[in-house]
Amino acid sequence: MKGFTTLDRYVIRQLFVALAASTGGLAALIWLTQSLRFVSLVVDRGLSLRVFIELTSMMIPSFVAVVLPITTFIVTLFMYQRLAGDRELTVMRAAGLSPFALARPGLVCASFATALTFLLNLWIVPVSYRDFRQFEFQIRNKMAAFMLQEGVFTRVSDVMTVYVRERDHDGTLRGIVVEDDRVANSRATILAKRGTMLLVNDQPRVVLFEGSRQEIDPKTGRLTMLLFDRNALDLTSNKDSQVRYRDAAEMSLHELLSPNLHEVSNRDRGKLAVEGWRRITSPFTAFSFAMIGLVAVLQGAFSRHGNISRPLLAVVTVVALLALNLLLQNLASRNTALIPLILIEAAVPGLICAAMLFASGIGSSGSDVTRRLGASRDASPASR
Incomplete structure (x- = not known):
C-alpha cells in the first residue's frame, strides 16, 4: 500500500481482519437461522444435502449487504477504542499526527465497505x-420429481405424493403409487407396475404402464376404477405453479426506477x-456509521481513565438511524415525495x-498532549 505509513498499514490490517471476521461470522449466523426455513422443503422432496447448501448459499450475498454497514461501525469503533485504551492513539498524537492522519485507516476501511456494498x-x-428464486421454484415444481x-x-x-x-x-x-389431490374433493390413487420420467415443455411428467386409477365419490362413497396400459401424469401441482412471479429484490436497478407501466400496478410502483x-x-x-465511530473515539479531550459515554452515544445514534431508515422506507x-429523505438520512x-x-481540529497537538501527560505524571503519587 504505497502512500501509507507503517502506522497506517498497522491499523488498516487490524481493521480489515476484524471486518472480515465479524462480517463473515454475522452473515453465517443469519444464514444458519434463515436456512432452517428450507429444511422441510428439501427433506420432504427427498433432495440431498448438497442441494440444500447450494440453495441456501445463494442468499449469503444479501446477508452480507445488510450487515456490512453495521459491522463496519462496530469494527471501527472497537479498534479505535482499543487503540485509545492501549494509549497507542496518545503516542500517535504526541508524534504530531494530524486528525486526518489518525482517521485515515478508518476512512480506508469505510471507503472499502462503501464500494463493496455498492457492488x-x-x-x-x-x-x-x-x-x-429460480432454483427454489425448480425444487418445488420440477426437480423433486426427478x-x-x-x-x-x-x-x-x-x-401430490409419489x-x-x-x-x-x-x-x-x-411399483409406483401416486396420491393425487389436485382436484378438490376428489382424491385419486394411481397404481402402476412401471414408469419412465420425462421432461415435456420444461415440466416433469411420468409415463405409467400397466396400472389403474382409483377414485372414491365423496357423495355416494362408490369406488371408480380405471385400468390403463399407458398413461402420462403431470407432476406439477397446477398451472399457476408453472409461472414464477419476480420479486423486487431480483430486479435490476433500471427496472426498479423505470418499471414497465403495463406490468406494474400503481400501488407497487412506490415499493419498487x-x-x-x-x-x-x-x-x-x-x-456514515464509520464516521460516527471515529468521532466517538477521536473527538474530545484526552482521558487517562477512558470515556465510555461517547462510544455508548455512538451506538445509540446508529440504532436510531437504522430505525429511522426503516421508518422512512x-x-x-x-408517498414517493419522501424518497429524498432516505438519501439525506444515509x-x-x-x-x-x-x-x-x-x-x-479535534484533539490536541503533539506538544499539548505531551505537556498534559507530563502534568499527569507529576500529579500522580506513584511518580513522587
Missing part, C-alpha cells in the same frame, strides 16, 4: 437472489422505487461527522 446492491445481490428415491414417499408438490418401490439403472421406475433508492443509498450508511413506499450523518472531525 453487492447493484449487481451481486440481484443476480444471486434471482438464481435463488429425485424420487426407492422406498420413500416423496412429496413432489403440495398436492412412492417408488424400485428404480433401475436405466431410470425405469417399478423505494427498493431502488435503498440500493443506492444504503452504501452511504457504511461510511415504509413512509416513502406510500449521507448527511457522515458529512456532519466529517466536519466535526476535521474542520474543528
Whole structure:
C-alpha cells in the first residue's frame, strides 16, 4: 500500500481482519437461522444435502449487504477504542499526527465497505437472489420429481405424493403409487407396475404402464376404477405453479426506477422505487456509521481513565438511524415525495461527522498532549 505509513498499514490490517471476521461470522449466523426455513422443503422432496447448501448459499450475498454497514461501525469503533485504551492513539498524537492522519485507516476501511456494498446492491445481490428464486421454484415444481428415491414417499408438490418401490439403472421406475389431490374433493390413487420420467415443455411428467386409477365419490362413497396400459401424469401441482412471479429484490436497478407501466400496478410502483433508492443509498450508511465511530473515539479531550459515554452515544445514534431508515422506507413506499429523505438520512450523518472531525481540529497537538501527560505524571503519587 504505497502512500501509507507503517502506522497506517498497522491499523488498516487490524481493521480489515476484524471486518472480515465479524462480517463473515454475522452473515453465517443469519444464514444458519434463515436456512432452517428450507429444511422441510428439501427433506420432504427427498433432495440431498448438497442441494440444500447450494440453495441456501445463494442468499449469503444479501446477508452480507445488510450487515456490512453495521459491522463496519462496530469494527471501527472497537479498534479505535482499543487503540485509545492501549494509549497507542496518545503516542500517535504526541508524534504530531494530524486528525486526518489518525482517521485515515478508518476512512480506508469505510471507503472499502462503501464500494463493496455498492457492488453487492447493484449487481451481486440481484443476480444471486434471482438464481435463488429460480432454483427454489425448480425444487418445488420440477426437480423433486426427478429425485424420487426407492422406498420413500416423496412429496413432489403440495398436492401430490409419489412412492417408488424400485428404480433401475436405466431410470425405469417399478411399483409406483401416486396420491393425487389436485382436484378438490376428489382424491385419486394411481397404481402402476412401471414408469419412465420425462421432461415435456420444461415440466416433469411420468409415463405409467400397466396400472389403474382409483377414485372414491365423496357423495355416494362408490369406488371408480380405471385400468390403463399407458398413461402420462403431470407432476406439477397446477398451472399457476408453472409461472414464477419476480420479486423486487431480483430486479435490476433500471427496472426498479423505470418499471414497465403495463406490468406494474400503481400501488407497487412506490415499493419498487423505494427498493431502488435503498440500493443506492444504503452504501452511504457504511461510511456514515464509520464516521460516527471515529468521532466517538477521536473527538474530545484526552482521558487517562477512558470515556465510555461517547462510544455508548455512538451506538445509540446508529440504532436510531437504522430505525429511522426503516421508518422512512415504509413512509416513502406510500408517498414517493419522501424518497429524498432516505438519501439525506444515509449521507448527511457522515458529512456532519466529517466536519466535526476535521474542520474543528479535534484533539490536541503533539506538544499539548505531551505537556498534559507530563502534568499527569507529576500529579500522580506513584511518580513522587
